[in-house]
Amino acid sequence: MEKKSEISIVLSGAAGQGVQAVEHILTRVAKDSGFHVFATKEYMSRVRGGNNSTEIRISSQPVKAYVDRIDVLVPLNDNAIERLRPRITEETIILGEKKYVENEKNSIGILLEEIAESFGNKIYENSVAIGILAGIIKAEEDALVNNIKAYFSKKSEEVVKANINAALKGYEIGKSLGLRFEIIPSEQVKKQYLLNGSEAVAKGAIAGGCNFISSYPMSPATTVFTELSRLSKQYGILVDQAEDEIAAANMAIAAWYAGARAMVSTSGGGFALMTEAISLSGMIETPIVVHLGQRPGPATGLPTRTEQGDLNLVLYAGHGDFPRIIYAPGNLCEAYELSAKAFNMADKYQVPVFILTDQYFLDSFYNVDEMPQVKIERYxxxxxxxxxxxxxxxxxxxxxxxxxxxxxxxxxxxxxxxxxxxxxxxxxxxxxxxxxxxxxxxxxxxxAVPPKLFGSENYKYLIVTWGSTQLIVKEALEKLGNKDVAMLHFSQVYPVPPIAESYLKKAQKVIFLEQNAAGQFANLIKLTFDGVDTRRRILKYDGFPFSVEQVMEAISKEVE
Structure with missing residues (x-):
């Protein structure tokens, strides 16, 4: 059977069981071995228990989007398999503790607990699993050892050594399984670094001169707040965890008034409390930059899931008429560049500027080269x-x-x-x-930042997207290989760049793809340009991201 140059690994277990630790270490082992990496996670709204999962794609070629396909499933508890049953195929290898996988087809049962206990404690089970997966992809042994050592560096020497030995035992097992994956490493990838959406927004804000962050924690936007807090001493950022979102927004406005460059990071429910402050910014013409990590509403909705449902919220927030700017980055480089630009535009035009992301975008990461060059503009x-x-x-x-x-x-x-x-x-x-x-x-x-066209300029069908769906749709179109279909992606959604009209009117058929129930951006386009048919829409609002396969299927139906 032909060897595959890519593997999609899904790990699933309860909150508190160490799924994130496995993700953190394995992705870095893969990258340091020269492999392209993409990872994203989904998790329940609970501190312990339940069932969460992480998808890790490791490939010879760049991979930057979520797929349904599971090549290797590693269940870490007894209900993981049933929860992921719809994504399991005849080719999925189910690898894990024998008691969890023994009744499944195409399964490999390994006594992970027993192996871990041979090194002193069953808590080393995750290190065994990391080693097995590293062995399957033929990662470099040094990369495995170094990343295990780095992750557990704050533990005792005895614990570090036990984790390394457990991982190396797993590494031997993984190599001996003889699975059909042959991923070709690249020396260039080793020089790159892993970055997620939260880090890209935070580092972009710093590049834009952010020196004040006031927020009240709210998933999923808290990750940007904590990243800026982590870097605060290094970059001279004043951090304030406010008593509520109202205070956070007003403090940011006050900081701008005093000459600082300030940001708040929040989600939809928190931003709802900030709308009066947004109006204040509009009236007194004092800038504010707001990062809004979207999640499904109304109300608490699905607090740990993803959606593009807050465009209307930021577009119409605040009473009275006043200008604003809304960015919605589609990849990590755009997140970095537009987060920096947000501060420059807020300063230049003295208006509120919004950066719209979502849970999927903030929690996804892949290997990247250097970020774009940006400069601080002061007015x-x-x-x-x-x-x-x-x-x-x-x-x-x-x-x-x-x-x-x-x-x-x-x-x-x-x-x-x-x-x-x-x-x-x-x-x-x-x-x-x-x-x-x-x-x-x-x-x-x-x-205004113009939209980007992906695909042939001689298109008949135009898929219109914004924000975090960019790379998912891009990969779907590449796999479809239909030269009549192109994608127009907007990373600035308001004001809509006028140049977009010519792209939209050139198409025989325009199809809007959005992660919300109303087609909020399609409705904005309808208000902006006369004569653009916005009726055809591919919409998803179940709290989970589009997969490449779902997009391929949906587009195929539209272009038949």
Whole structure:
């Protein structure tokens, strides 16, 4: 039988059973051995128990998307197999503790607990499993030893040694199984590094000059908050875990007013509490950057699952009319670049800027080269004695001063105000100030990030996507190999870049693919451009990400 150059491994077990530890170590062993890696996870909303799973794709070629296919399933508890039954095929190898797999077809039972106990404790079972999987993919032994040692470095020397020996025993077993995987390593991959969505957003924010983060923890966005907290001493970031989301958003606005570059990281339910602060930002023209990690609603919904359901929430958040910018990165490089850009655009236009991700995006990672080059752009001016915070200008952008930088007094007020920042009820001043704020949109649109076309320029069918579905659809189209089908991906969803209209009207058939029930972006396109048919939609809203196979099947039905 032909050997495969890729393997899709799924590990499944209870929360607290060490699934994430296996994922962490094995992916790094694979990358350090020169293999391309992609991993993502799904987990229940509970601290212990239940059943969670991690998918790890290891390949000779770049892999960056979720698939349904399971080549090797490693069940770590007794209900893992039944939960994943729909994804198990005749070719799936089920490998694990004998008592969990003995009644399954195509299974390999191994006495993991017994082997672990031979090294002193059954807690070494996960290290045995890591070793077996490393052996199956023919990973480098040094990579296995070094990553086991690094992961357990805070433990005693005795524990570190036992874990290494347990992993090496598993490594011997894995190599002896003779499974049909022949993954070709690359020296270039060894030089790359693994990055997930949370890290890409956090590091991009730092590259954009973020020096203040205030948040109230909320899954899945907490990971960005904790990553910035972890790096705070290294990069001089002031971190505040606020008492609630209202305080977090208002502190971020206050920090911008004082000259900092601040961000809040939240999810839909937390952002709902911030909408008054967003209106405040719009009125006083003080920037704010908001990262929103989407999850299914309404209310608590599915707190640990994924969805693209909050576009309307950020698009219409806040009372009154004022400009805003919404980014939705489709890959890790875009997340880094757009997170940095968010700070520059917030500073330049003095508006709220949003970065929309979701649970799938934040928890997925793969190996990458260096991130794009970005630079910090600052737009603060030194004030004089006659400084007017809201000077009426042709483009609507007033010079933004900060307290203590110059001789001027920087007045801001949440009531309508005149050029100096004094409260007013003048109809004429009100009209001029509303028009001034909205006037910014003309230049904001000029700065819009254009959508990216993937596939042939001579397309008949155009799949329209935004945010985290980019790489899933890209792989699906590559596997379909139909030159009549292309994808148009938006990493800026508002304001919609005007250039998009020509792409959309060129297609014979436009198909919107979104991870929500209403087709929120399709509806926005319908409002933006006349004459674009937005009726055809592929929608998913069960809390789980699209798989490459699901997208292939759905597109095939649309282009027959």
């Amino acid at each position: 603060i001016v030194k004030t004089d004695e006659n400084y007017k915070r809201y000077t009426l200008t042709e483009d609507g952008i007033s010079p933004r001063g900060i307290p203590g930088y110059g001789k001027g007094l920087v007045r801001v007020d949440s009531d309508e105000h005149d050029e100096y920042g004094h409260i007013t009820e003048s109809a004429e001043v009100r009209r001029k100030m509303v028009e001034k704020r909205l006037k910014k949109m003309e230049k904001i649109i000029q700065d």
